[in-house]
Amino acid sequence: MTALGFLYPGHSAEDDYPRIEQLLGSDIRVDLVHTDAGEDTHRIDALRGIGAPERLAKGIEQLRLAGAEAVVWACTSGGFVHGWDGAQEQVRTLAVTAGMPASSTSFAxxxxxxxxxxxxxxxxxxxxxxxxxxxxxxxxxxxxxxxxxxxxxxxxxxxxxxxxxxxxxxxxxxxxxxxxxxxxxxxxxxxxxxxxxxxxxxxxxxxxxANQVTVWEALRLTDRRVHAPGLGALFVREPTVQV
The missing domain is CATH 3.40.50.12500 (Rossmann fold)
Structure with missing residues (x-):
């Protein structure tokens, strides 16, 4: 069993994740923890606060206890609004805090x-x-x-x-x-x-x-590959990316 961890801001389309878990049809478990999304707005200044380290850190312990092997910050805008370098620093901090491989939807x-x-x-x-x-x-x-x-x-x-x-x-x-x-x-x-x-x-x-690539990114971090045509071309291609 491979356990994938996700930090997801607020509540909106989180039901995509159990659906994706079902479509994977394998020994993959998707564990999702909700983080504080703050003000619900696509305003740039608000988006920069969604992925603050202290907000993400609060969900890490739950994922550790669930046995997650990798964690992905499941928020596109909460990553890319910091620019490439800022988003990299965000992921580095997340990996250190979590003690496991980490990434974000933006990089995914x-x-x-x-x-x-x-x-x-x-x-x-x-x-x-x-x-x-x-x-x-x-x-x-x-x-x-x-x-x-x-x-x-x-x-x-x-x-x-x-x-x-x-x-x-x-x-x-x-x-x-x-x-x-x-x-x-x-x-x-x-x-x-x-x-x-x-x-x-x-x-x-x-x-x-976004939710599709987020789960794929977590699988990539754990060196897992799952053939799942119901999730589109991304889940039927070879080989895994090298970065």
């Missing part, structure tokens, strides 16, 4: 894009445009070319969590460009786990979503 997107062979990506972000642009900057710092950015304008996690398949697909289609090799949907507040095959069928290319 970069690693997952490499995994599916996508050097050029389109961004379909649920956030306002200014926050979406910061995510694009983060991806560029990670060596990816961003072919287009579309912000969905959701004011906060609660609004994003209420989106259904039609809204998610419409945003992905609006962001996609002919030269994009994958479409990225950041925001762990967005439900996507149930719709990954439909999204990829509609767009004709890999679709990477």
């Amino acid at each position: 997107f970069v690693h997952a894009a490499r995994e599916v062979g996508a050097a050029r990506v389109a961004v379909a972000a649920v956030y306002p445009q200014d926050v979406s642009a910061l995510f694009a900057d983060f991806l560029r710092a990670g060596g990816l070319e961003v072919t287009g950015v579309r912000g969905g304008g959701a004011a906060g996690a609660a609004e994003a969590g209420a989106w259904g398949e039609a809204e998610v697909l419409a945003l992905a289609r609006a962001a996609d460009t002919p030269d994009a090799q994958a479409v990225l949907l950041p925001g762990t507040a967005l439900h996507t786990a149930a719709w990954l095959p439909a999204l990829e069928d509609a767009l004709g290319k890999p679709v990477l979503t």
Whole structure:
């Protein structure tokens, strides 16, 4: 049994995680601890406070007791708003505090894009445009070319969590460009786990979503590989990325 640990801010699309655990269909356990999300807003200054070390540290002991072998900060915007260097420092601090391998959803997107062979990506972000642009900057710092950015304008996690398949697909289609090799949907507040095959069928290319890549990143940290076509192209490709 491999136990994966996740720190998830607030409550919005956390039900994606038991769904993903079920779709993995293997000896994988997904343990999720909720952290204090503070004010529910996609405002940049508020997002910078979501991933403060003291907020993340409060959930670590629960994951240790659950036997987690790796931990991922399951919040895209709470990572990339600090920039590449700031997000790296955030993960380093998390790893030291937890005493186990650590990463974040922001870095998971970069690693997952490499995994599916996508050097050029389109961004379909649920956030306002200014926050979406910061995510694009983060991806560029990670060596990816961003072919287009579309912000969905959701004011906060609660609004994003209420989106259904039609809204998610419409945003992905609006962001996609002919030269994009994958479409990225950041925001762990967005439900996507149930719709990954439909999204990829509609767009004709890999679709990477926040909760999907977050779980994949934890598996990568524990050197596990699971074949799970129900979770999209990311879970059927070889080989594992090297970083």
